[in-house]
Amino acid sequence: MICSSPLLLIDLDHTLVERVGGPDAWTPAFCAHHGIPAEDAPAVFATLRADRSPAGFTRIADRYGLPHSGAALWEAHVAQEAARTHPIPGVHAALAALREAGWTIGVVTNGSTDIQRAKLARAGLLPAVDAVCVSEEAGARKPAPEIFHLAAARLGRTLTPADWMVGNNPATDLRGAHATGLRTIWITPTPAPPLPPEHPAPTYTAPDTPAAATLLLSTPA
Numbered sequence: 001m002i003c004s005s006p007l008l009l010i011d012l013d014h015t016l017v018e019r020v021g022g023p024d025a026w027t028p029a030f031c032a033h034h035g036i037p038a039e040d041a042p043a044v045f046a047t048l049r050a051d052r053s054p055a056g057f058t059r060i061a062d063r064y065g066l067p068h069s070g071a072a073l074w075e076a077h078v079a080q081e082a083a084r085t086h087p088i089p090g091v092h093a094a095l096a097a098l099r100e101a102g103w104t105i106g107v108v109t110n111g112s113t114d115i116q117r118a119k120l121a122r123a124g125l126l127p128a129v130d131a132v133c134v135s136e137e138a139g140a141r142k143p144a145p146e147i148f149h150l151a152a153a154r155l156g157r158t159l160t161p162a163d164w165m166v167g168n169n170p171a172t173d174l175r176g177a178h179a180t181g182l183r184t185i186w187i188t189p190t191p192a193p194p195l196p197p198e199h200p201a202p203t204y205t206a207p208d209t210p211a212a213a214t215l216l217l218s219t220p221a
Contacts, residue, residue: 143176
């Protein structure tokens with residue numbers, strides 16, 4: 001089936017949302033709350049970075065004798081990760097303008113399904129997009145072409161060279177999009193830093209997603 005509506009695949013972290021603090025910012029509070037020595041925070045983070053799942057939290061609970069199941073600790077962690085996430089200013093209006101103009105939008109993101117979907121929900125972005133594809137549930141991570149094709153399939157589409165990918169990470173977003181033949185907008189500070197030789201050049205660069213949306217709305221199909 002031929003579909004005339006323009007298609008946009010878009011990254012989540014640092015493209016649609018930001019979080020308060022770095023990846024390990026939650027660990028000291030977690031340790032303090034559960035009576036784990038503060039000096040063990042890096043080890044706790046390393047364990048869960050290697051297996052960020054209920055099973056990983058079960059190992060932490062067993063190691064420190066915590067009176068909580070891994071599932072309960074995981075559920076609390078997902079809620080905390082969502083709570084420290086906020087939409088980038090102007091993103092809601094940008095997505096609304098694209099959809100008003102007839103764009104179909106799918107989020108393509110690496111990470112845990114529970115956490116990434118909780119972030120989208122907390123940021124109020126689930127109603128603003130047409131599909132979500134998370135690497136954990138997809139069985140493939142960006143830059144693998146499979147996750148881009150799966151995202152398009154969830155939108156009832158097949159990727160074409162007229163379609164777009166917007167994201168901030170050259171290694172995952174740009175390389176993956178290039179491998180599938182997509183046009184790209186790289187979200188990066190202005191002036192853009194030089195790309196390593198192995199990374200394909202984007203079609204455009206933009207300082208943020210609202211600016212990227214303006215480019216898309218003004219670019220001929």
